[in-house]
Amino acid sequence: KNQVEQSPQSLIILEGKNCTLQCNYTVSPFSNLRWYKQDTGRGPVSLTIMTFSENTKSNGRYTATLDADTKQSSLHITASQLSDSASYICVVPSGAGSYQLTFGKGTKLSVIP
Amino acid sequence: DADVTQTPRNRITKTGKRIMLECSQTKGHDRMYWYRQDPGLGLRLIYYSFDVKDINKGEISDGYSVSRQAQAKFSLSLESAIPNQTALYFCATSDLTSGSGDEQFFGPGTRLTVL
Numbered sequence: 099k100n101q102v103e104q105s106p107q108s109l110i111i112l113e114g115k116n117c118t119l120q121c122n123y124t125v126s127p128f129s130n131l132r133w134y135k136q137d138t139g140r141g142p143v144s145l146t147i148m149t150f151s152e153n154t155k156s157n158g159r160y161t162a163t164l165d166a167d168t169k170q171s172s173l174h175i176t177a178s179q180l181s182d183s184a185s186y187i188c189v190v191p192s193g194a195g196s197y198q199l200t201f202g203k204g205t206k207l208s209v210i211p
Numbered sequence: 212d213a214d215v216t217q218t219p220r221n222r223i224t225k226t227g228k229r230i231m232l233e234c235s236q237t238k239g240h241d242r243m244y245w246y247r248q249d250p251g252l253g254l255r256l257i258y259y260s261f262d263v264k265d266i267n268k269g270e271i272s273d274g275y276s277v278s279r280q281a282q283a284k285f286s287l288s289l290e291s292a293i294p295n296q297t298a299l300y301f302c303a304t305s306d307l308t309s310g311s312g313d314e315q316f317f318g319p320g321t322r323l324t325v326l
Binding site: 102132139140141142143144147187196197198199200201202203204 | 314
């Protein structure tokens with residue numbers, strides 16, 4: 099069964115600090131992995147998409163890594179800001195079509211002053 | 212989010228009532244989706260449509276129906292709402308031919324409460 103597991107479930111950090119969120123997946127065949135940010139009461143917004151051949155990809159203060167061999171990905175947030183408070187969802191397309199997505203349950207990040 | 216709009220944003224209804232949630236998009240995408248999100252669970256696919264004449268059931272379609280009125284509009288109906296359909300509902304769009312490679316873009320969501 100295709101699964102996407104995220105850890106930790108929730109995280110509280112001080113403003114300005116760094117943090118790393120983890121994603122393990124058991125989806126086959128693998129084509130890409132996506133990280134979404136979901137603010138409370140809003141729809142998910144894509145942060146980055148990583149293909150099989152990419153190991154690291156940055157989007158501002160967000161850096162995603164992918165290890166296709168161990169089927170792990172991480173999202174590192176540098177110099178956190180209050181606006182980073184959100185749920186971060188790891189998503190992996192599964193099945194024969196790219197539209198079939200397996201969603202992780204998300205990591206709820208709270209950045210406090 | 213502005214490219215994908217959902218109405219209403221919040222709705223409280225009673226058991227047995229018929230409810231329609233609407234989604235409109237200005238992205239020009241062919242593919243549209245309906246998901247529900249429950250606390251502690253990942254998003255789950257209810258229905259999806261690749262064009263006006265193509266509608267498919269997703270993982271959890273029981274108790275729901277959809278209508279693709281036009282390329283830009285995709286509605287989700289609950290024929291007879293029940294309390295366990297209380298959830299956050301999201302519409303999404305994608306397009307294989309766009310530069311984003313079938314990346315899904317989500318609307319702002321509709322919070323539905325069934326009493």
